[in-house]
Structure formats: structure tokens, C-alpha cells
Amino acid sequence: MSDLPKRVEISEEGPREGFQFEKGPIATERKIALIDALSGSGLKQIQIVSFVNPKNVPGMADADHVVEGITPQPGVAYTALWLNEKGFERALTHGNRLALAGTIQLCASEKFLKRNQNRTAAEQLAGQHAIVEKYKANGVAVERGSIMAAFGCNFEGDIPVERVVILVGQILDVAREHGVSLKYVTLADTMAWATPLSIKRVVGALRERWTDLDIALHLHDTRGMAVANAYAGLEMGVTRFDSSVAGLGGCPFAGHTGAAGNVCSEDLVFLCHEMGIETGIDLDALIECARLAEDVVGHPLPGSVMKGGTLAKYRA
Amino acid sequence: MSDLPKRVEISEEGPREGFQFEKGPIATERKIALIDALSGSGLKQIQIVSFVNPKNVPGMADADHVVEGITPQPGVAYTALWLNEKGFERALTHGNRLALAGTIQLCASEKFLKRNQNRTAAEQLAGQHAIVEKYKANGVAVERGSIMAAFGCNFEGDIPVERVVILVGQILDVAREHGVSLKYVTLADTMAWATPLSIKRVVGALRERWTDLDIALHLHDTRGMAVANAYAGLEMGVTRFDSSVAGLGGCPFAGHTGAAGNVCSEDLVFLCHEMGIETGIDLDALIECARLAEDVVGHPLPGSVMKGGTLAKYRA
Numbered sequence: 001m002s003d004l005p006k007r008v009e010i011s012e013e014g015p016r017e018g019f020q021f022e023k024g025p026i027a028t029e030r031k032i033a034l035i036d037a038l039s040g041s042g043l044k045q046i047q048i049v050s051f052v053n054p055k056n057v058p059g060m061a062d063a064d065h066v067v068e069g070i071t072p073q074p075g076v077a078y079t080a081l082w083l084n085e086k087g088f089e090r091a092l093t094h095g096n097r098l099a100l101a102g103t104i105q106l107c108a109s110e111k112f113l114k115r116n117q118n119r120t121a122a123e124q125l126a127g128q129h130a131i132v133e134k135y136k137a138n139g140v141a142v143e144r145g146s147i148m149a150a151f152g153c154n155f156e157g158d159i160p161v162e163r164v165v166i167l168v169g170q171i172l173d174v175a176r177e178h179g180v181s182l183k184y185v186t187l188a189d190t191m192a193w194a195t196p197l198s199i200k201r202v203v204g205a206l207r208e209r210w211t212d213l214d215i216a217l218h219l220h221d222t223r224g225m226a227v228a229n230a231y232a233g234l235e236m237g238v239t240r241f242d243s244s245v246a247g248l249g250g251c252p253f254a255g256h257t258g259a260a261g262n263v264c265s266e267d268l269v270f271l272c273h274e275m276g277i278e279t280g281i282d283l284d285a286l287i288e289c290a291r292l293a294e295d296v297v298g299h300p301l302p303g304s305v306m307k308g309g310t311l312a313k314y315r316a
Numbered sequence: 317m318s319d320l321p322k323r324v325e326i327s328e329e330g331p332r333e334g335f336q337f338e339k340g341p342i343a344t345e346r347k348i349a350l351i352d353a354l355s356g357s358g359l360k361q362i363q364i365v366s367f368v369n370p371k372n373v374p375g376m377a378d379a380d381h382v383v384e385g386i387t388p389q390p391g392v393a394y395t396a397l398w399l400n401e402k403g404f405e406r407a408l409t410h411g412n413r414l415a416l417a418g419t420i421q422l423c424a425s426e427k428f429l430k431r432n433q434n435r436t437a438a439e440q441l442a443g444q445h446a447i448v449e450k451y452k453a454n455g456v457a458v459e460r461g462s463i464m465a466a467f468g469c470n471f472e473g474d475i476p477v478e479r480v481v482i483l484v485g486q487i488l489d490v491a492r493e494h495g496v497s498l499k500y501v502t503l504a505d506t507m508a509w510a511t512p513l514s515i516k517r518v519v520g521a522l523r524e525r526w527t528d529l530d531i532a533l534h535l536h537d538t539r540g541m542a543v544a545n546a547y548a549g550l551e552m553g554v555t556r557f558d559s560s561v562a563g564l565g566g567c568p569f570a571g572h573t574g575a576a577g578n579v580c581s582e583d584l585v586f587l588c589h590e591m592g593i594e595t596g597i598d599l600d601a602l603i604e605c606a607r608l609a610e611d612v613v614g615h616p617l618p619g620s621v622m623k624g625g626t627l628a629k630y631r632a
Contacts (some may be wrong), residue, residue, distance in 0.1 A: 002513055004513070051501075088553075121401060152627065153630075155629045155630075157630055157631050158631070162513070191628060195587060195590045195591050196544075196547045196587075196590040196591070197318055197320070197590075197592075198590075215527025221618050221620065222620070222623075222624035223583070223586060223621050223626075224543055224580065224583040224586075224619070224621060224624070225543060225583075225586075225587060227540055227541060227543060227544045228512075228543045228544040228546075228547045228587065230544075231512045231544045231547065232547070233547070238554040259616075264540065267539070267540040267541075269540060270539060270540075271511060271512075271544065272543075274513075275511050275512070275513040276513075276515075281334045297451050302618075303540070304537065304538070304540025304541075305539050305540060306537050306541070307538075308508060308538035308539040309539075310539075311468065311509060314468075314469075314470045314471075314473055
């Protein structure tokens with residue numbers, strides 16, 4: 001027994017993170033095979049594609065075929081990412097297969113925002129009002145808030161805790177104004193600046209202000225801190241995590257760019273199970289998926305537990 | 317500011333861990349080059365060789381030449397490992413270069429003990445009395461206690477917290493009986509069974525019994541938990557850690573055997589510095605050592621920060 005949560009929800013982002021990052025090309029049927037394998041591991045949510053411009057992200061050129069090709073399993077929500085109206089409209093055409101949900105998203109770094117979207121913070125906020133109306137008009141539930149670069153930014157540096165508190169307040173205001181009810185707000189460590197200490201400070205400041213706010217963490221492992229950051233989240237009562245099978249999403253062998261992937265799914269599940277936290281996931285099945293992921297991308301991936309093994313056989 | 321320790325002591329074990337593990341061969345002068353580079357990083361203690369049977373550990377056949385070949389730096393303690401009397405006698409011949417210190421060591425797993433040393437727990441304890449006398453007779457200070465497999469064992473399974481408490485009591489009794497004063501007791505997660513939760517439970521139980529006991533952690537990263545485990549130790553006030561530059565000591569690309577190495581030194585230093593904990597180590601210099609280590613062993617090593625980079629350039 002411990003004071004850690006009894007159960008967490010893990011949202012698998014490996015297919016989307018990995019196939020948009022890998023130099024590839026990876027055959028569409030191999031992407032589908034990995035997603036179908038993940039569907040049998042007990043995961044309840046899997047982000048499988050992003051609808052983005054194939055000129056910018058060639059690995060997502062076959063996104064429509066991937067969505068059409070998978071064998072959906074009952075009880076598994078298949079999600080997609082989009083970055084603009086055009087992407088959203090493509091997602092809408094798959095409304096029968098995808099679990100479409102809208103996000104109110106703000107970026108904590110004004111410099112990153114300016115650079116990537118050529119927008120000011122005020123323009124970004126105004127844009128969220130428009131997008132929520134668009135979701136509502138299309139019957140898409142708005143369930144999630146999200147803060148990009150919540151812990152730091154390569155273009156702006158450290159992000160003050162107070163700024164994150166203000167942005168979460170803005171997200172909740174937008175939701176209230178449009179009569180939508182968010183299930184949770186995700187804090188994304190987009191550029192891997194977080195430490196366990198900053199996780200605790202930011203989550204603590206948000207809990208201080210909004211006692212019942214459900215917080216999710218999206219943790220990149222570029223500097224090897226992701227499992228420790230997840231643990232710090234668990235200690236703060238966080239029960240929702242994004243993760244990436246085998247650590248897909250970055251290649252640790254590509255020089256200084258590092259492993260850009262999310263916290264490795266099976267390493268996170270191992271951490272949870274060993275501390276008595278339920279995930280609903282079959283760890284052995286997930287490890288098989290991680291090995292399949294290495295085979296699909298054709299090079300080693302950073303996950304540890306798939307190499308080191310679980311402890312089950314020693315306890316048997 | 318935080319309630320974490322203000323400063324920690326890091327003992328580098330990469331050369332010893334790595335050169336005994338790597339399939340090699342690695343030229344003696346390359347080993348020396350890595351040790352000399354580490355000497356310039358601000359590390360105050362570096363374990364450079366083990367004196368063991370070269371038939372069992374070919375990578376340590378040149379241990380005497382390595383010790384003789386390095387350029388010792390003032391303020392750096394160069395240490396060695398030995399497993400029996402013969403090894404200790406070899407170490408004694410380098411008393412002018414090595415910082416020799418004796419350890420009272422017990423193994424928490426009786427099955428591992430039986431298998432590796434063909435001894436019972438009682439025989440092991442009796443043996444420690446003899447070895448302390450031998451150290452004293454040779455003028456070697458006995459400064460450290462150590463518990464192997466303190467968190468779990470591949471041959472025995474989980475280790476009860478109470479057993480670790482009993483073993484630490486036995487170590488302290490041996491020390492007292494022979495009039496030696498230990499600086500600290502190391503808990504070794506020899507086979508990578510620890511989680512942040514078990515770190516907190518074991519350290520907490522020891523602190524409950526011996527309020528002022530100085531505890532060190534020796535954490536293997538086979539299952540990707542080492543940084544999180546170190547963080548849990550820091551939260552419990554642990555200020556001494558063993559670590560291994562670049563994660564030397566295991567190859568993550570060798571199938572299921574996993575990364576057997578210690579927690580990666582530069583990842584641990586990054587964790588500490590980012591949380592405001594001093595190490596006295598120049599992180600950039602240590603990262604250069606990690607890159608040199610990859611060059612010396614001739615394959616990628618598991619460290620993350622050497623690939624992902626530090627945050628200093630973004631803050632500048």
C-alpha cells in the first residue's frame with residue numbers, strides 16, 4: 001500500500017509520434033500491424049495518426065489509409081491529431097472510426113508561438129474561441145485543455161509557474177464561455193525541460209487554485225527525465241499520462257538531437273505495476289508491441305524494460 | 317529553493333563497470349584516456365579498476381597497467397574493487413596511487429550468496445569479521461558498509477525491508493566490534509529491482525532506526541528506473557550516489573540482457589543541477605567524457621543528456 005493513485009489512464013501516442021518522426025518510409029500495413037497489436041494490449045486510447053500536410057510530414061501521407069486499415073477493437077478509442085481546420089475536416093471524414101474530441105490548446109512560450117504560428121498570445125486565445133465554436137457546430141465534444149511547453153522552451157527558456165496558472169485559467173474561461181465541460185488539462189513538456197521538482201511545483205500550483213482539476217502529463221524523454229517526471233506526477237496524484245510504446249518518436253542514435261519521444265509506455269507501465277498502481281494493460285503484451293515497433297521502424301528504440309525484462313519470471 | 321539536499325557526492329564507477337563488462341578488447345591507453353578525462357570533470361572519486369581473475373574478467377587483465385598509467389589529479393580519489401584476498405593484495409601494491417578503503421559487505425539474497433559464493437548468511441557475516449581484521453592489519457581504513465541486492469534478486473525475488481534493516485544492524489555491529497567507524501552504508505540495487513516506492517520504504521525504515529545513518533545508493537538502470545530511483549533517494553535526503561558515465565556497464569543493444577550499467581552520471585548530474593543541487597561537477601566536461609566513452613567502447617551508450625543536450629545554451 002502507498003498513497004500513490006490506485007489506477008492511472010495511459011494514452012498511447014506511439015503510432016502518431018513515431019510515424020511522423022521516423023525517416024521511413026514505413027509500409028502502411030506495418031503501421032496498421034503495430035496499431036492492431038497495441039489494440040490487444042489493454043490500452044483504452046491510442047492516437048494513431050495526425051492529419052497534417054504530407055509535404056511537411058511525409059510519414060503521415062497515408063494517414064487516411066491507416067485509419068481505414070486498422071481493425072478497431074471494442075472499448076478502444078482511436079484518436080487523431082490535427083493542427084488546423086483542414087486537418088480537422090479530414091478527421092471528420094473518419095468520424096465512424098475515430099474518437100474525435102476537441103482540445104482548447106494554448107502555448108506557454110510566446111516566442112515559440114510567434115515562430116511556429118506567427119501569432120501573439122492574445123491572437124492565440126481569440127483563435128480558441130473560434131475553434132470551440134467549430135467543434136460544437138460539427139458535434140465534436142470539447143473534452144481537453146492543453147498547455148504546450150508548460151515547463152520550458154528552447155526559444156524562450158524557463159516558463160514561470162504563474163504563467164501556466166494564468167493559461168489554465170484562460171482555458172477554463174473559454175470552456176465556460178462556450179458551455180463545454182473539460183475532462184482534464186494536459187501539461188505538455190514539449191521540449192523536455194521538466195524535472196520532478198518543476199512537475200511538483202506546477203501541478204501543486206494548479207491544484208492550489210483548482211482543487212478538483214484533473215491534470216494529465218505529456219512528458220518527452222529527451223534528457224532521460226521522463227520516468228522520474230512521471231513518478232513526481234504520480235506523487236502529486238496525477239492519473240493521466242500520454243506515453244509512447246518503446247519510446248517511439250525519437251531516435252537516440254541521431255547525434256545531439258536526442259530521443260524526442262514520449263515517456264516509454266512499457267517503462268511507465270512497469271513503474272506503475274511495480275508500485276501497485278493499476279493500468280489495465282498487459283505488460284507482456286505491450287513489450288511484444290515494443291519489439292514489433294523496433295522491427296517496424298528498423299532500428300533500436302530507447303525503451304528499457306523491453307530489453308531488461310520484467311520481474312514476473314523471477315517471482316514465479 | 318526546495319527541501320531537497322543542497323549538495324550530493326557522486327562516485328564515478330564507469331571505468332570499472334564498463335571495462336569489466338564490455339566485450340572489448342579495449343586498448344589500455346584508451347582506458348587511461350577516459351579516466352584522465354573524467355579526472356578533469358570535477359569528480360572527486362573514480363573507481364577505475366577491479367582486481368579480479370583475468371580468466372573470468374578479461375577486460376580487467378590490464379588493471380595494474382591502468383593504475384600505473386593514469387595521471388592522478390590532486391583532490392581526486394581513485395578507487396578499486398576486489399572480491400577476495402588475492403585481489404586485495406594486488407590492490408595493496410598500488411597503495412601509493414589508489415585510495416584504498418575497506419567495505420563491510422553483506423548480500424541480502426541468501427540464494428544469490430549460495431550460488432555465487434557457496435556461503436550461508438552466517439558464514440558471510442563471520443567472513444566480514446576476518447576481512448575487517450585483515451584491513452586493519454594492513455592499515456586500510458574501513459569506511460563503508462554495503463548491502464548487495466538490497467531491493468530484490470533474480471534468484472530469490474523481492475527482499476523484505478526488515479531483512480535490510482537486520483543486515484545494516486549486523487554491519488554496524490561488526491564495525492563497532494572492531495572499533496572502526498563507517499562513513500556510510502551503500503544500498504545496492506544490484507539486479508535493478510528497485511522502484512521509487514521501494515527506495516523510499518527501505519531508506520525510510522533505516523532512517524527510522526538510525527536517525528543519522530548516512531546512506532548511499534548504487535542504482536542499476538536495467539529497467540529504466542534509475543533516475544526516478546535517484547530522485548526518490550534525493551527526496552529522502554540521500555546525498556551519496558554511485559553512477560556511471562554514459563551509463564557504461566551494460567549494452568542496451570544486446571537483446572534481452574538490457575542495460576546493466578549504473579545510473580548514467582551526466583543524467584544524474586543534470587537532474588541535480590536542474591533542481592538546484594550542487595555536485596561540484598562540470599556537466600559539459602562530463603558530457604564530453606560520455607562521448608569519449610562511446611568512442612572508446614565503439615558503440616552507442618544509453619545516456620540521454622549527451623544526446624539531448626543541456627539547457628544552458630537556451631538560457632544564455
